[in-house]
Amino acid sequence: MRHFLSCIALALFAFLFYASSPAKKVAQPADVAMQTFTFDYTPKESTKPGSASMVLALLKPQYATTFPFPNGELFKSFRSGLGSDIEELIIAKGFTLKGPYEGYDEMVFDDKKRIDMAILIEINPQFVSAQGEWKETPHINLLSMAPSYSTFSYSGTVSLIGKINISGLEPLTNEKIWSKSVSIPNIENIQINTSGTYDRRLTANEILFDPGVYNAVGTALLAQYNGIMDKVAAHFNVEEFNSLKSQIKELKSKKGF
Amino acid sequence: MAIKSPFLSFLSILSPIIVGLFIYTLFRGIPLLHSKSLMPSPIHNPLLSVCVYNLPDALWLFALLQSFKVIWRSELYSKGLPWVCVSIAGAILSEYAQKLHVIPGTFDLLDIAAYMNATAIFILLNTTIFINQNKFSV
Numbered sequence: 001m002r003h004f005l006s007c008i009a010l011a012l013f014a015f016l017f018y019a020s021s022p023a024k025k026v027a028q029p030a031d032v033a034m035q036t037f038t039f040d041y042t043p044k045e046s047t048k049p050g051s052a053s054m055v056l057a058l059l060k061p062q063y064a065t066t067f068p069f070p071n072g073e074l075f076k077s078f079r080s081g082l083g084s085d086i087e088e089l090i091i092a093k094g095f096t097l098k099g100p101y102e103g104y105d106e107m108v109f110d111d112k113k114r115i116d117m118a119i120l121i122e123i124n125p126q127f128v129s130a131q132g133e134w135k136e137t138p139h140i141n142l143l144s145m146a147p148s149y150s151t152f153s154y155s156g157t158v159s160l161i162g163k164i165n166i167s168g169l170e171p172l173t174n175e176k177i178w179s180k181s182v183s184i185p186n187i188e189n190i191q192i193n194t195s196g197t198y199d200r201r202l203t204a205n206e207i208l209f210d211p212g213v214y215n216a217v218g219t220a221l222l223a224q225y226n227g228i229m230d231k232v233a234a235h236f237n238v239e240e241f242n243s244l245k246s247q248i249k250e251l252k253s254k255k256g257f
Numbered sequence: 258m259a260i261k262s263p264f265l266s267f268l269s270i271l272s273p274i275i276v277g278l279f280i281y282t283l284f285r286g287i288p289l290l291h292s293k294s295l296m297p298s299p300i301h302n303p304l305l306s307v308c309v310y311n312l313p314d315a316l317w318l319f320a321l322l323q324s325f326k327v328i329w330r331s332e333l334y335s336k337g338l339p340w341v342c343v344s345i346a347g348a349i350l351s352e353y354a355q356k357l358h359v360i361p362g363t364f365d366l367l368d369i370a371a372y373m374n375a376t377a378i379f380i381l382l383n384t385t386i387f388i389n390q391n392k393f394s395v
Binding site for chain 2: 002003005006009010013014016017137
């Protein structure tokens with residue numbers, strides 16, 4: 001009888017512990033803040049403004065349509081930084097700058113007449129998942145009526161590759177007269193770990209917005225930024241641009257100017 | 258400290274349960290009943306935090322041990338001993354089961370400390386029985 005009563009007491013207390021056990025927790029990312037990345041480059045040379053005797057228009061850099069994350073803060077900041085720094089670079093090289101314009105259609109006719117060449121910039125980064133996997137942690141509720149569930153975290157590496165395409169158009173005819181491609185230096189094996197656990201495996205688009213992953217990619221991109229801008233700066237060669245003047249004149253004359 | 262009165266015996270079991278439930282209802286809510294806490298959890302005050310998160314479990318283990326005492330009386334530390342040991346071991350192992358996500362909850366070393374304290378207080382309060390049960394005749 002006493003054993004039976006002890007068994008009942010134990011069962012009642014087990015139920016009490018069970019009743020007070022927490023309900024299923026919805027997995028949340030850990031409290032890791034997303035860093036703010038500011039991309040800034042200072043041109044290595046500075047010549048007298050306007051000394052190149054050429055008027056350039058800058059259209060704000062755009063991401064390739066195939067790039068899936070153009071609206072992420074990191075990539076908005078990269079685009080904005082790149083645009084501002086190319087503006088500074090154009091002026092530092094001695095060109096006269098018009099713009100920047102949001103798009104080609106924003107350029108008014110009078111500007112098109114005066115501008116020798118409009119600079120278009122297309123950024124095309126690509127992430128390549130080198131290795132890594134999702135780790136699934138099962139949460140089996142043996143004593144709870146709550147359903148069993150799993151949480152997921154990711155650990156691995158990605159590489160950032162890609163290029164920045166810069167082209168020059170004669171604005172009246174919209175004809176491409178100059179084109180360069182700057183490869184983004186391969187940023188390989190960026191160690192990424194999700195900062196929190198999730199209740200499902202995230203898609204490639206979603207994982208980039210995990211603060212841990214976001215910060216790792218941002219730090220790697222920031223580290224390569226000056227190298228990328230050095231390569232861009234090398235392509236803005238005054239002598240090369242001046243050699244295009246006859247072609248520009250010819251194209252403008254086709255339009256009667 | 259043998260409690261002879263049935264009322265006091267009942268009270269010694271019921272009061273820790275009620276205090277524990279009161280703390281849960283007030284600060285944590287009872288998940289099974291989907292009840293929310295009535296007051297914010299004092300997570301920034303270490304002492305209050307221990308009272309809210311660790312004390313109820315200790316009180317309930319104490320109440321369980323106390324119920325064994327009422328059931329087994331003078332034979333608690335002989336025939337009733339396996340039940341006492343199973344309860345203490347079960348409480349501590351449940352924490353590790355939480356760590357391994359086998360049962361819901363959060364592993365907390367302070368919970369284990371609370372169980373040990375509850376056990377120690379129970380043993381101290383019942384030293385008389387313990388000594389009486391462990392007397393060796395020469």
